[in-house]
Amino acid sequence: MVPPLFRTPTGQEIPAVTADEMRDVDCVAVETVGLQILQMMENAGRALAWHVRDVHTRGDGTAVVIAGNGGNGGGGLACARHLANRDIPVSVVLDRHADELTGAAAHQHGILTEMDIPIQTDTQELSNSEEGTVIIDALIGYGLRGRVRSRASTLIECMNSHPGKVVSLDVPSGIDSTTGETLGSAVDPTRTVTLALPKTGLDGVPGTVFLADIGIPYTVYERLGIEYHCPFDEADWVRISVD
Numbered sequence: 001m002v003p004p005l006f007r008t009p010t011g012q013e014i015p016a017v018t019a020d021e022m023r024d025v026d027c028v029a030v031e032t033v034g035l036q037i038l039q040m041m042e043n044a045g046r047a048l049a050w051h052v053r054d055v056h057t058r059g060d061g062t063a064v065v066i067a068g069n070g071g072n073g074g075g076g077l078a079c080a081r082h083l084a085n086r087d088i089p090v091s092v093v094l095d096r097h098a099d100e101l102t103g104a105a106a107h108q109h110g111i112l113t114e115m116d117i118p119i120q121t122d123t124q125e126l127s128n129s130e131e132g133t134v135i136i137d138a139l140i141g142y143g144l145r146g147r148v149r150s151r152a153s154t155l156i157e158c159m160n161s162h163p164g165k166v167v168s169l170d171v172p173s174g175i176d177s178t179t180g181e182t183l184g185s186a187v188d189p190t191r192t193v194t195l196a197l198p199k200t201g202l203d204g205v206p207g208t209v210f211l212a213d214i215g216i217p218y219t220v221y222e223r224l225g226i227e228y229h230c231p232f233d234e235a236d237w238v239r240i241s242v243d
């Protein structure tokens with residue numbers, strides 16, 4: 001399979017990676033170069049919050065984060081903190097009971113509880129929220145394995161039936177980030193904010209796609225033989241598309 005070629009609006013080419021290749025990037029960044037996941041996640045959450053504010057054009061200006069238990073969910077929970085810091089009323093719907101969260105997602109969740117941000121597993125509030133509410137899809141990223149299971153599938157349907165805009169983190173949940181295949185059901189976003197490098201499966205996803213800088217240094221890409229030239233200019237993100 002020839003990987004899709006993504007370009008910035010100025011025509012700069014950016015290589016796309018499979019989920020395995022992105023895992024290698026993460027692995028070299030963390031294990032060899034010494035970045036911590038939370039450092040990258042902080043950049044992801046902040047960039048995502050900027051995009052949520054950018055699509056917030058009308059309505060009551062609220063946001064609901066739908067979060068899973070992996071790195072994608074952790075980025076969404078960090079985003080919730082950044083939105084609350086900008087006085088945007090935000091709530092969180094988890095895909096599981098809070099006691100079952102682990103790793104970075106549990107860490108981010110702990111901060112949100114100290115901030116008194118409403119967190120639930122019930123989707124009622126999401127269903128009742130206004131059209132102007134922005135939904136943040138941080139359920140599953142490139143870690144999707146197999147067909148979407150029932151609870152996640154319910155949350156995906158809930159996001160898709162909401163009249164508000166949906167911003168997906170990294171990959172629309174339910175899309176295989178390597179092949180672009182819908183594994184059962186998938187989020188239909190207004191916008192996707194993908195991290196560090198485009199994923200091959202993003203070719204053809206609905207909505208616009210932005211690439212966000214999460215602070216991975218050149219040396220990581222060099223060590224993996226990925227030809228990378230910084231596509232970012234004044235902003236920490238750039239719109240990308242396939243020819």
Ligand SMILES: NC(=O)C1=CN([C@@H]2O[C@H](COP(=O)(O)OP(=O)(O)OC[C@H]3O[C@@H](n4cnc5c(N)ncnc54)[C@H](O)[C@@H]3O)[C@@H](O)[C@H]2O)[C@@H](O)CC1
Pocket residue numbers: 022026037040041044068069070071072073074075139140141142143144145146147148149152169170171195196214
């Ligand atoms: N360097 C990077 O690229 C960084 C990536 N980050 C994020 O981390 C993500 C990758 O993190 P992970 O490897 O933890 O994986 P993900 O967070 O993408 O996926 C794991 C989550 O998806 C659920 N899941 C997997 N398959 C499922 C299925 N079939 N049905 C229902 N639920 C399913 C798991 O239960 C878990 O909650 C990226 O997509 C990105 O959003 C950020 O944490 C920042 C750093």
Ligand SMILES: [K+]
Pocket residue numbers: 072137138139140141168169170171172173
């Ligand atoms: K997602």
